[in-house]
Amino acid sequence: MDCKEVLFELSACYGVSGRENEAGEYIREKLSFYLDEVTLDRSGNVVGFRRCGRENAKCLMLDAHLDEIGMMVTEITEDGFLHFENIAGVDSRILLANEVVVHGRERLYGIVSCKPPHMNTPEERKKTVQVADLVVDIGLPVERVRELVSVGDVISLRRTSVELRNGRVAGKSFDDRAGTAAILYCLDKLRETQLPFDLAVLISTQEETGMRGAKTGTYLIDPDEAIAIDVSHAYTPDAKKEETARLGEGPMVGIAPILDRAISKKLISLAEKEDIPYQVEVMGGSTGTNAYAIQISRSGVRTGLLSIPMTYMHTCIETIVLDDLKNTGELLCAYVRAKRKEWE
Numbered sequence: 001m002d003c004k005e006v007l008f009e010l011s012a013c014y015g016v017s018g019r020e021n022e023a024g025e026y027i028r029e030k031l032s033f034y035l036d037e038v039t040l041d042r043s044g045n046v047v048g049f050r051r052c053g054r055e056n057a058k059c060l061m062l063d064a065h066l067d068e069i070g071m072m073v074t075e076i077t078e079d080g081f082l083h084f085e086n087i088a089g090v091d092s093r094i095l096l097a098n099e100v101v102v103h104g105r106e107r108l109y110g111i112v113s114c115k116p117p118h119m120n121t122p123e124e125r126k127k128t129v130q131v132a133d134l135v136v137d138i139g140l141p142v143e144r145v146r147e148l149v150s151v152g153d154v155i156s157l158r159r160t161s162v163e164l165r166n167g168r169v170a171g172k173s174f175d176d177r178a179g180t181a182a183i184l185y186c187l188d189k190l191r192e193t194q195l196p197f198d199l200a201v202l203i204s205t206q207e208e209t210g211m212r213g214a215k216t217g218t219y220l221i222d223p224d225e226a227i228a229i230d231v232s233h234a235y236t237p238d239a240k241k242e243e244t245a246r247l248g249e250g251p252m253v254g255i256a257p258i259l260d261r262a263i264s265k266k267l268i269s270l271a272e273k274e275d276i277p278y279q280v281e282v283m284g285g286s287t288g289t290n291a292y293a294i295q296i297s298r299s300g301v302r303t304g305l306l307s308i309p310m311t312y313m314h315t316c317i318e319t320i321v322l323d324d325l326k327n328t329g330e331l332l333c334a335y336v337r338a339k340r341k342e343w344e
Contacts, residue, residue, distance in 0.1 A: 016070030064179030185329030250277030
């Protein structure tokens with residue numbers, strides 16, 4: 001599987017939290033190559049199974065989230081500009097002069113307008129830009145804007161993915177389309193592997209707005225164990241080294257109170273056995289990922305967490321190393337294969 005090609009295709013799909021339809025349809029088609037049944041549930045989750053055919057079989061679930069950050073139209077001004085508010089963790093600093101897509105009655109390209117620096121007062125230059133001060137310009141007269149756009153329409157960030165040097169790639173919504181790509185890579189590696197248990201895949205919606213898809217999807221699947229795959233922070237010069245991982249040094253194995261300690265240890269031992277580079281991410285709380293929602297589903301699910309190191313999270317230039325994505329998939333594959341003896 002060409003990880004870069006798949007990741008770039010996933011990134012090109014739009015899927016702001018709560019409006020993941022386009023991305024969901026694409027991922028459903030991709031998963032259909034590897035799984036026996038793939039459906040969209042009422043929450044918009046993509047739910048798939050590879051059945052073993054055994055009665056009362058155990059079930060291992062792999063999860064990554066489908067949604068991305070974005071905005072929503074709150075007002076159309078008399079001049080035809082669009083005011084908006086953020087959906088999920090959008091940093092207003094990264095919005096200025098950005099290209100966007102307004103999902104109105106048709107797809108409309110626009111830009112987040114900004115005041116030229118020549119026109120800013122000394123006081124304005126010192127201020128942090130606020131979302132309330134920003135508008136989207138789609139270049140149409142107000143009458144036409146009102147025909148095509150409604151309050152409540154979703155706005156996506158627009159950016160073409162790019163390949164940098166040293167195996168690095170950058171683009172929008174790699175959080176968490178990179179996790180989805182890692183699962184696809186794992187499934188591709190497992191095509192000829194017989195499993196004595198059911199393998200479920202949950203590509204979940206609305207993680208960025210409260211892990212809602214993981215809650216409903218995990219309840220539906222009811223797995224015995226789960227591994228959540230997400231992204232986490234890698235080092236940049238303005239970050240603390242002790243709180244970040246390093247790009248290119250492998251997936252981050254999560255250790256946290258909510259995560260099953262035995263699963264974390266198994267992931268580490270498998271990485272060492274298979275010579276897969278890895279890093280350890282220690283978290284004192286609930287991890288801020290779907291692992292939290294999965295772990296407390298029904299009567300509880302033993303859950304592990306793998307994260308792909310990423311810089312510039314929640315921007316249009318989220319950056320990862322492709323080898324980290326591949327190695328996440330390799331470690332997932334090793335874990336699935338290791339369960340064969342335990343669950344045979």
